[in-house]
Amino acid sequence: MADTLEFNEIYQEVKGSMNDGRLRLSRQGVIFKNSKTGKVDNIQASELAEGIWRRVALGHGLKLLTKNGHVYKYDGFRESEFDKLSEFFKSHYRLELAEKDLCVKGWNWGTVKFGGDSGAMSSLLVKHGTHLLAAFAQNVLSKADVIQATGDAICIFRELQCLTPRGRYDIRIYPTFLHLHGKTFDYKIPYTTVLRLFLLPHKDQRQMFFVISLDPPIKQGQTRYHFLILLFSKDEDISLTLNMNEDEVEKRFEGRLTKNMSGSLYEMVSRVMKALVNRKITVPGNFQGHSGAQCITCSYKASSGLLYPLERGFIYVHKPPVHIRFDEISFVNFARGTTTTRSFDFEIETKQGTQYTFSSIEREEYGKLFDFVNAKKLNIKNRGHKESMPQTYDEYADSDEDQHDAYLERMKEEGKIREEHADDSSDESGEETDESFNPGEEDEDVAEEFDSEVSASSDGGSDGEEKRKPAKKAKIVKERKPRKKPSESKKGKDPNAPKRPMSAYMLWLNASREKIKSDHPGISITDLSKKAGELWKGMSKEKKEVALGWGRGMF
DSSP: OOSOEEEEEEEEEETTEEEEEEEEEOSSEEEEEETTTOOEEEEEGGGEEEEEEEEOSSSEEEEEEETTSOEEEEEEEOGGGHHHHHHHIIIIIOOOEEEOOOOOSOOOOOOEEEETTEEEEOSOOOOOOHHHHHHHHHHHHHHSOOOOOOSOOSEEEEEEEEEETTEEEEEEEOSSEEEEEOSSOEEEEEGGGEEEEEEEEOTTSSEEEEEEEEEEEEEETTEEEEEEEEEEETTOEEEEEOSSOHHHHHHHHTTSOOSEEEEEHHHHHHHHHHHHHTOOEEOOOSOOOTTSOSSEEEEETTEEEEEEEOSSEEEEESSSOEEEEGGGEEEEEEEEOSSOTTEEEEEEEETTSOEEEEEEEEGGGHHHHHHHHHHTTOOBTTTTOTTTOOSSHHHHHTTSTTSOOHHHHHHHHHHHHHHHHHHHHHHHHHHHHHHTOOGGGOOOSSOOTTOTTSOSSGGGHHHHHHSOOOOOOOOOOOOOOOOOOHHHHSOOOOTTSOOOOOOHHHHHHHHHHHHHHHHSTTOOHHHHHHHHHHHHHHSOHHHHHHHHHHHHHHO
């Protein structure tokens, strides 16, 4: 008999939500890892009290009950796996894996037995009365996960801006749960469902994101929210007084909080949440983008947002929020943008086959992001394939038009020559046309009222007839010389002709590029070119002659 059993594509049932993951059974106990959140549930073998095999919607399911009353449900097994699991339970846990058929007859009567965190109806109910209803309600409230706001809140934060779910909410902090009160919806979030906390600076350096990761998520209609995202302004301050005496504060929080506190609003909220949830707050690490910010502007699906490279993963805010851990990444890929070369796409594919594409990233961020991914030892899919995406900063930068291109300069010179020939021919034709245009020789056919030659009465009509207009000169139209085509005036380029040799400066720059980058880490391409020009200008004549001789010797 094997010491361990592993099952992929197993679903854990949590309050009606099916979370996929991997289940592992060993001598020490049962371990389930959520594929989406990375949360791990560990059940010790000594805590197991009962195992039940049953038929469910997703094939067959395994229901585990512990001695302290907790219930764990895992679905997605095949019928043929029952024998293997039953033998494993007998040999390692000394438990009988019992088969139990669920009642599907639709009966709505029976005797209710409460055990652990759930109740079950087993047989006919024979007694009735109001005291039974009260006892039943008390048992349900004691076993079910029902949150009741008893007593006063520890503190209240008014009108906080929430991006997900959208709106403004009053947040009431209670000892065991968080209460969000809005104009339309109310949410009560137990601290046990808080998975992670993030504090992320906005790119404008004036705002802060506070992200709360939840498992299981909160529901609004048919929408599930796995993240609660709050947005704060750095300039907003607050003075906070906890609704507890100083002794209680010291005893409960052990110096992490004081009765009276003041500071930035986002600092107060994050500090209180950290003390109550008892989880660390994740902040961006040492990554710094091209603009100096700790995030990268990009687009995911149809929305624009910010991608934060963290020490153990990536998080994208805010619509929709995405958190990807390094341990679930299969590989990453750098791809050119679909519409322009001034941006690129960053693709992440997980081990489960899910692909995330963050597009429209500025190309200046490529070097920083590539160095970060390389330092974290993530698999890069297109490493070494230049046709898809250069894999070093220099190769990517060479695609920039700011770099010197001898062929491009030669084509520009040829274009100037063609333009000069075209201008000369157009000037000659323009002079010929101007000679035949004499506006002074052409008079109006009808005299205007303000003309001095017009008579005051109709008697002057005979005089006007005697004065006839001079005949117009015939326009001489000269034949225009046909313009020669550029291809006739210039011979075609020989494709077999040797290329022009590179200059001594370019040979020296190619040999010294890596040294300049190592002396000035993080230097941009523009600054590198300026620095190289300064170094070349400051070189002595002898050194330049050596470089010139090297260039001539190479060709």
